[in-house]
Amino acid sequence: MAEMNNIASGANIHINTHRQILSVSSNGSNCDKMEHKAGGWFAEHCPIWPGQAHLLKVEKVLFEGKSKYQRMMVFQSSGYGKVFVLDGALQLTEKDECSYQEMMTHLPLCSIPSPNKVLLIGGGDGGILREISRHKSVDQIDICEIDTMLIDVYKQFFPDIAVGYDDPRVKLHVQDGTEFLQSVPNATYDAIIVDAFDPIRAEHELFDSPFFESAAKALRPGGVMCIQAESLWYQSLDIEQLVSRFRHVFGGSISYAWTVVPTYPRHACSPLSTPNSILYSPII
Missing domain, CATH: 2.30.140.10 (Spermidine synthase, tetramerisation domain)
Structure with missing residues (x-):
């Protein structure tokens, strides 16, 4: 380094x-x-x-x-x-990152049988990579992160989190997430995890339906997508809008989960998962 x-x-x-x-x-x-x-x-x-x-x-x-x-x-x-x-x-x-990383990773990956190929958009800190690596069925982990400086800072100051990059199954794509998804062949991934933005910031292009449509095409039948959906206590109307967009694009089941992250001002992170996973009935 x-x-x-x-x-x-x-x-x-x-x-x-x-x-x-x-x-x-x-x-x-x-x-x-x-x-x-x-x-x-x-x-x-x-x-x-x-x-x-x-x-x-x-x-x-x-x-x-x-x-x-x-x-x-x-x-x-x-x-x-x-x-x-x-x-x-x-x-x-360092103290409470595990609450977020584990929730964003294990809920979707444990809701489908034997995920093989996983895409992470954002998540440059490496924590979700670290958690994906715990799943033995996974043999390909792609991460799309546009900011290499962010990755380097995490590797320097948070090595226990950025350790996820050390897994040989990980391939880093330094690219905009929307552009990357548009180039992915149909039915490539078993799971897509998005940790690139606060989805309630509606001006972000990843909030738009075209991004979700590209993700839906990139998922294999029976695959799962998970995105950070913010706090029900503060953004219930925005979450309703996000769920509506998910339902329009994916159909199937949509699950909203919740966990506590003490250092977040809203004290919560809430993964939203779709289309066919059932978070409260894990496979493993």
Whole structure:
């Protein structure tokens, strides 16, 4: 692994472990999430969950950088280990990442018999790869991640999570997820897991029906697709819209599951799975 000042040529990278913690705003996304580090605390707030913010004590800023696509920060927290932040939004912590990664992986893969070929769109941290690798029936794991700097940062600061890349069954495709799916032959994958965005951000092209239609074509008969569907407590109407799009494209059964992730402001992650899997009646 290259030194962090060479981690991505041309990227705006800055590492400073001894500085005054200041306030930094987001890049103006639809959610308008912001990070505030004044006084040694990181906070995330968003109009989706008005009137609240989740704060974590910042012990030390380990890395700050900007790739072609997004801003990244890694800091050492006092209670959750190392924390990764993307465009002002907390992505994972060492302490509770397993709750998200395991839910997104094992629910869909255990709902169909002997999955063989699996596609992961996004998931550049490597945690879902790590969990897919636990399934012995799988002999091909494709991951489509557009930001190589993000991958390198995870490998440097979160090796126990990025260990998923070490599996010889894994093939990395550095490409936009929508474009990749459009090039995939019909009926290629037994399972597709999407961990590339917050699906409630409706301006993202992966939210659109054409993306789901490409995914449906890429799935084998009886295959399963799983996507992060946000919290029922805050986005019930948006989830209804997402379910409607799933039902229109896939038909079959659609399952909404829920798990607790303490460091998410909505304290939950909710995989949505389709078309023929039954999450509450696992195969294995």
